[in-house]
Amino acid sequence: MIDYATLAQESPSEVRHMIRKGQWDQPTSGLANGHTQANLVILPADYAYDFLLFCQRNPQPCPLLEVLDTGDPIVESMADHADIRTDIPRYRIYSKGILSKELTDIRAYWRDDFVSFLIGCSxxxxxxxxxxxxxxxxxxxxxxxxxxxxxxxxxxxxxxxxxxxxxxxxxxxxxxxxxxxxxxxxxxxxxxxxxxxxxxxxxxxxxxxxxxxxxxxxxxxxxxxxxxxxxxxQAAVMDSRPDIAITHAPGHMFITDQKDTAFSIL
Amino acid sequence: MIDYATLAQESPSEVRHMIRKGQWDQPTSGLANGHTQANLVILPADYAYDFLLFCQRNPQPCPLLEVLDTGDPIVESMADHADIRTDIPRYRIYSKGILSKELTDIRAYWRDDFVSFLIGCSxxxxxxxxxxxxxxxxxxxxxxxxxxxxxxxxxxxxxxxxxxxxxxxxxxxxxxxxxxxxxxxxxxxxxxxxxxxxxxxxxxxxxxxxxxxxxxxxxxxxxxxxxxxxxxxQAAVMDSRPDIAITHAPGHMFITDQKDTAFSIL
Missing domain, CATH: 3.30.2040.10 (PSTPO5379-like domain)
Incomplete structure (x- = not known):
């Protein structure tokens, strides 16, 4: 594994590259310092409207940063062509609200009806x-x-x-x-x-x-x-027990290309 | 018709009541002064996910204030049980993007699959x-x-x-x-x-x-x-020519119970 101090100074794309290659599977706090990190929720399209509406109705706890097109794993707005299936250090797969797997790459589980939600973080x-x-x-x-x-x-x-x-x-x-x-x-x-x-x-x-x-x-x-x-x-998703949901593992976030300061309106 | 100066000082619920009873079918600018007014877009549920996502992706031009449940015409968050079918002075019905009717009450056109979107206004x-x-x-x-x-x-x-x-x-x-x-x-x-x-x-x-x-x-x-x-x-909805869409007529807005000042974060 690369050491933490090195990754703190790296660019977001370089850190994602190392994560993608399996060179970093630890928490992301402080990596690519100064760049916004995001929570991930992936749901089948059948649940996507309800979840999007839930976020719209609760913007303070659920600030959506980006919603990918159905079946599309490529982040385009918050990062330059990141792959949501490989660019996070650890994922969790939940079946009916129960944690069933923790893994570092979800390509084998990807489905054409998956919708990925990136959610802001404090x-x-x-x-x-x-x-x-x-x-x-x-x-x-x-x-x-x-x-x-x-x-x-x-x-x-x-x-x-x-x-x-x-x-x-x-x-x-x-x-x-x-x-x-x-x-x-x-x-x-x-x-x-x-x-x-x-x-x-x-x-x-x-x-x-x-x-x-x-x-x-x-x-x-x-x-x-x-x-x-x-x-x-995430708690609302778990409580509602969808057939399948995929999230990042706690603390293992998606690192965006956006600077934290870009989210300040003043 | 009631005169404008009277309605400027009235409460939002009283103004909506007069609109509902057909006592006001004119533009709403300045009515219930100090209270937020909203744009309306109503679409069938088949289009609702795409439209919700469009608003999420374009928050500056498309600030969603409230999305009603599918088939439910009652506003609950932005106003206390207002009826979106009667409480706006004038509506426009568009068929495949073409204006087909302007009317003051849409109850006769309501469908169980309609989703109503209230959108912020400058x-x-x-x-x-x-x-x-x-x-x-x-x-x-x-x-x-x-x-x-x-x-x-x-x-x-x-x-x-x-x-x-x-x-x-x-x-x-x-x-x-x-x-x-x-x-x-x-x-x-x-x-x-x-x-x-x-x-x-x-x-x-x-x-x-x-x-x-x-x-x-x-x-x-x-x-x-x-x-x-x-x-x-609204322009995006018209350009995409859905089978049916209902909006407020220009300047004839939905008057909410919320004060304009409530939308200021500072």
Missing amino acids: FSFEQALLENGIPVRQIEEQRNVPMYRTNIPCKSAGIFSGPVVVSMRPMTERQAIRAIQVTSRYPSVHGAPIHFGNPEKLGIRDLAHPDFGDAVTIREGEIPVFWACGVTP | FSFEQALLENGIPVRQIEEQRNVPMYRTNIPCKSAGIFSGPVVVSMRPMTERQAIRAIQVTSRYPSVHGAPIHFGNPEKLGIRDLAHPDFGDAVTIREGEIPVFWACGVTP
Whole structure:
């Protein structure tokens, strides 16, 4: 395997090339630094309208970056002719909502009726938070961001429904005010937080036990700040138990050619 | 008919009630002042996926505000149980892209496979422009905003393709700078302009002859400023000649319960 520090400085296309050749099967955080990474959901066309509508109705947790044509595995807008079947380090195949396989190449499972959805990720605004002096605790502690199911229902669409899932970053009130300003500039990758302070208002009982990802330290004088999270659409897909669904493995994202800064409207 | 000044101050639900009862069949500009108005496109379900994808791929000209469930004529998110078949003053029915009827109530034409799309409109940011001292010439001159087909292609989706259509407002450079700031706050209703200055760069030959709407005066020292326009998806629908499509008549919009200010992210 290539070392991490090398890949952090590489171009997105070079990193995807190495992933495609099997030279990198680890998480992608920090690779091709400064470029947006995306969540992947692949569904058969029979489910695609409902899922597209679900994302349209819930844009804050489900910000669509690109939807490929039915049967077409080639990304054209977010990257220059990347192959969605090979250019992600790890995939998960779910049968009726149950994880059945984890693998590094899905060409053998590809079908002519598959539709691929690339969904925005909060990684895209974290660099902007750091540049504004706001701590991103899970980066400091080298963990995955803590994520929680809330008591806020998404608007349902066809077979898809489920709760909004949030990611949480602890910070002071003063930092939270700046974080609201900074992330408001990124409406197409989750935008501003949806809550801060008391987690019980979101139906979250224990911040130390996230539903996805890892717990992080909340220091004296800090409050939790909650953003709508791109795991929301994946959770809705799993809960609805489609015959087959393919996603990236957690943390093993699709690296786009787009810079994070391109998603800032201000 | 009720007079205009009365309806300008009424609530959205009261205005929709009068429209539903046939007491108002005129344009809606300025009615229920301060509340967002929306464009309407109704298509059979066979076309709905392609159209939803077209809007997802072209969010600046095609900002979706709400998509109703298949066969369901009741608006629930943008308004409290409005009936999309009766609550717009005038509708147009198109057969294979050709206007076949204009009428004030479409209940007799409703089908169980119809999907209704409500699409954002630049009316939503014009009040903010006025409040910032920026002229909105077509309001001053009591005309429809001038709109032009450009040489910029939309990203196509299934059967739908076509050029980006823009609306144009003339102003000074200094006002344009402020207008860019102000409209950047409204990413879900077209957002910032896509061009200013030389119209030929957009393939527009003559500002005095818009493709839709009315020409307006461009004063000495003013430049044209161009925003992506909600007529874009309608033009794409007409060009693709579906068996049937129903839209609002130009200027006769759906009045939502949402305030324009709710669409500002800052």
